Amino acid sequence: MNLVEIFELFPTEDACLSFLEQARWKNEPRCPYCKSTKATPMLKENRHHCNSCNTSFSVTVGTIFHNTKLPLQKWFLAVCLMLNAKKGLSARQLSRDLKVNKDTAWRISMKIREAMYESEQRNMLHGIVEVDETYIGGKPRKTGPDDKHHPRGRGTKKIPVLGMVERNGKVKARVVRKDQLQSRKLQQLIRRNVDITNTTLMTDQFGGYIRIKQMMPHKVINHSVWYVDGNTHTNTIESFWALLKRGIVGQYHKVSLRYLPRYITEFCYRYNHRKHEDLFNYTILRGLGVAR
Ligand SMILES: [Zn+2]
Structure with missing residues (x-):
C-alpha cells in the first residue's frame, strides 16, 4: 500500500471507520465491554449502543486508536509511512508529513510500534x-x-x-x-x-x-x-x-535509549514481514487486536 492508495481507499473518516468495523467485527458489532452482539447503531459519530449492558462504544475501543482525536486517515497514513520507511522515520519527519505536532506524531508512532510487537516465544x-x-x-x-x-x-x-x-x-x-x-x-x-x-x-x-x-x-x-x-x-x-x-x-x-526496545521491535517487524503481500492490512488488524 502506498500513500496514494490510502487517499483513494480512505477518503473520509467514515470510510476509515467502516474499514475498521469490517476488519474487527465483520459487520456484526460486538460490545467490547460485555461481548454482546445485541447492539443498535447510534446516530452520532459512528457509535453503537449495547442493549445488554447499556453502554455505547465505537470500533476503536481497546485498540491502538482508542480515544484518538486525530482523523483516522492520518493514522492510516502514519502506518503506511512507517511500514515503507526501511531506515525508520523520526517523529519530526512524521509530524511534517502528517501536519500534526511533534508530540502527536511521537505518540501515534509509539502506538503503531505496539501493534508491531511480537512476543519472543512465538515461532522458534x-x-x-x-x-x-x-x-x-x-x-x-x-x-x-x-x-x-x-x-x-x-x-x-x-x-x-x-x-x-x-x-x-x-x-x-x-x-x-x-x-x-x-x-x-x-x-x-x-x-x-x-x-x-x-x-x-x-x-x-x-x-x-x-x-x-x-x-x-x-x-x-x-x-x-x-x-x-x-x-x-x-x-x-x-x-x-x-x-x-x-x-x-x-x-x-x-530519543532516549529507554525506547530502544520499541525501535528494535519496529525494525524486526519490517524485516520479518518484508515479503508480506498486504502488510498495511495486517498491521491494522494487529492494531485492532484481531491478528497477533
Ligand atoms: Zn455491552
Missing part, C-alpha cells in the same frame, strides 16, 4: 541461524578505534542487543542485560528462541558462545582470519545491525 528459529550481539548508544567516537574514552563494543557502557536470524528467514532481536551475555545465560536465551534439534548455529568467537556446542551444531567464524568462509558467516545478522544502527543513529538519535 531453525535451519542455519546466525547469532550475534551488538552495542547501541553512548557517545560517538571522535578519534580512532583506540580511543580509550569511547571504546567500541564489549566492555563499554553501550546497551547490549542480542540478535538471532535465520538465513532467508526471520530475525529476533532484543535488549539484554550484560550478564545475559555470559555463557550459561546466553545458552538459555538461545534455547528459548531456537529449535536446537533442527539448527546449525553460526557465531563469531565471542567467549559467551562457548557452551553452545554442548546442545547443538555450532560453527564459529574467525573474523581476523577470513571474513566469509563458504557458508560459515554472520553476514545476515550484520546487515540487520547495519540497518538498525543507521536507522537509530539517523532518525532517533535524540
